[in-house]
Amino acid sequence: MVELNLKHISKKYINNSEYSVKDFNLEISNHEFIVFVGPSGCGKSTTLRMIAGLEDISEGDFEIDGVRMNDTPPKDRDIAMVFQNYALYPHMTVFENMAFGLKLRKYPKDAIKQRVEDAAKILGLTELLDRKPADMSGGQRQRVAMGRAIVRDAKVFLMDEPLSNLDAKLRVQMRAEIAKIHQNLGSTTIYVTHDQTEAMTLADRIVIMNAGVIQQVGSPQELYNKP
Ligand code: ADP
């Protein structure tokens, strides 16, 4: 069954004369790991933000399991997003950062505690729950950003260059953890990166974008190991 359907989606920002995304058409299956690649400004983030509901879709329809989602607010979509800059709240502790989305959705207190503790265990953050972001390393902050997404137990994960601020060694380590989390949670993931190795190792299918349009879609083997 098709999980996500992006049907001829286009985006024109109000203050921009050009389309940022043009006629983006893609069916994403349940539990697929999709990676968007392409040069800066080609529309990768804009596409993710439309899926998350953070930007309006100018034309076309976005469906989850056949249900049109264009007008569904972000908090009512079964989607969690991890941003490149982590977007943590500096005045909140790790626990509060991870609990924030659940509070917003009115989860009961003990359910929040349980979920945050479970996610912290998965990400090795148990000892850091009382820290604030300023007192943590880049790698630790990145884990908190991941934790904030996985506590939601969302069906769909969107990640916009989540590893680009980390050093090479940590990137390799976190890449493996992201693959594991995708497997264990059974989620559907859309992942944006500039890094071809990340794309090759993580993707079931890679979507190559350029100037707002899809240029090619295929498995890493199909795209990069052509005879
Ligand atoms: P990236 O290339 O990693 O997506 P950018 O530096 O292009 O990051 O964008 C950072 C932020 O600025 C994003 O929230 C994006 O939506 C916004 N932005 C990018 N281009 C423009 C623009 N021309 N006008 C207004 N906001 C923009």
Ligand code: ADP
């Ligand atoms: P990418 O993520 O591939 O770097 P973006 O989706 O951030 O690309 O940007 C695609 C295009 O849309 C770029 O030309 C960018 O300047 C433009 N853009 C992004 N955000 C905005 C915005 N808020 N307002 C106007 N133009 C934007």
